[in-house]
Amino acid sequence: MHYTGEVYRPPLEAYTPLLEVTYGCSHNNCAFCTMYHRTQFAISPMADVESDIIEISQSYPRPIERIYLLNGDPFVLSTEKLIEISDLIHKYIPEIKTITSYASFYNLKNKSKEDLKVLREKAYNELWFGVETGDREVLSWLNKGCDLEEYHKGLEKMKYAKMSYNAIVMQGIKGRGKSKENAKETAKFLNTYSPIGIFIMSTDVQYGSLLFKMREEGKFQETTNRENLEEQIELLKNLNVPGDVLYSSGHIVNLVRVSSHMRNKEKMIKKLEYALESLPTEVLDSKNQARAI
Template sequence: MHYTGEVYRPPLEARTVLLEVTRGCSHNECAFCVMYKRTPFSIAPMENIISDLEEVRTYAPNIDRIYLLNGDPFVLSFDKLYEIGGLINHYLPNVKTITSYASFYNLKNKSVDELKKLKALGYDELYIGVETAYEKALLNINKGCNLNEYKEGLEKLKSAGMSYHAILMMGVAGAGNGEVNAKATAEFLNIYPPKSVFPMTTSVQYGSKLYEMRQRGDFVEASLGEIIKEQIILVENLDLPEDTLFSSGHMVNLVNVTHRWKHKDQILDKLNYALDNLSQDILNSTNEREAR
């Protein structure tokens, strides 16, 4: 298999075959991110993709799911994605779901009709770094879209019947802004509820633009206590189907809460318990990262 530079995939895809179709990230300008700084964006040669599919067919011919690498493969044109989807269906005819990281930035060059055609090939369950729908914070982190473009992208997904997983950044609006951030983000997600919600605690990584903003005093980190409160407000304002997965089980989070939405009361109970029982030293601290 061909893998270039950093390789990242969501925790839910731990057992999914990874197929490299792009390297790095096409945007690579998000203020909080250093994931792909050492790997320039490029498109994997088609001969590599075919070779990898042939290899997968030899050891896992019956897989029903495949994950495309790397940072945002959905930036590829409709024609390119359609060609890749056709190859996947040819070499691995049991594949029902083709998934990857994506962003609303990637949906600007896709029509609803094109998304429907990709959905018919198996493209679905995209992992979208929504991060926030509070416009001030959204513009600060430079996701490549404003809030109206976010909404246009979400409406495209909804019209195409394509599902998505929402990755959120708790604390990304900075200290004192947790409530407005949580309510704005919940209102946005309620337009077209995701298949899963993954809240993540914002980490200020050395070498990121967010780190520079903090050094200048333009960004003040929320405390861990504020972030738990923000998550509580988010949950209170979300209106999701009962089978939606809500999980803060990633290692960046202080509190691990994983339940289906039908157990919303248990999600809130665990978050409130943490807020009431963790020490003030912990609640007043931040998720600051200084490692180089």
């Protein structure tokens, strides 16, 4: 298998075969992210892609119904290139049902709604989007490569194509004192076209990121654990999505972990409220995310 530089995938894809079609990140400029700073973006040669598909077909237990494309944003590839990759996957793994990867609304600016419809028919039917926030103010400096209007245009394309997506959301990204506002705006965005999964990540200020520079200059103040819990509660209260949507703050970066389907929204809210009532004040008012319950 060809794996170049850093390799990342969502926790839920832990047992999914990983196929490198790009490495690094074509955008690589998000204010909070340092994941691909050491790896220059490039597109994998199709000969390498094909040999890796063959290896996956021979080394993984069959049937193989799902495959995950690496790395930072494979959906930056042209529609034609993505179709070529899909055709190769189907050639060697005909039972495949889902081809998934990280994607962004930045990627969708160069794809039409008809492109997405064709790609969905080619098994690109469930993608992972770093939504981060639905707050216009935050998006203005987050350097996601698009603004809130372009976010909504991307959603409309996906809705037309009936393309499913998982949304990764960052709690605390609007900064201290603004958590509930961020939660309401993010919920409003997610309610527009519901994802099939909502995954919460706590904002972590990484050395070398623009966000680190902003913090050092006093332009960004980190939220406390208390604010992050309050933000999750506000987000859940404002989400109006189907009951079968998966909601999870189960990632290790989060202080309190809840994971269930939205039909159990009230139970998740109660667990978060209990944490607010029962955790020590020094933990709640700390910015340290090391402890989890």
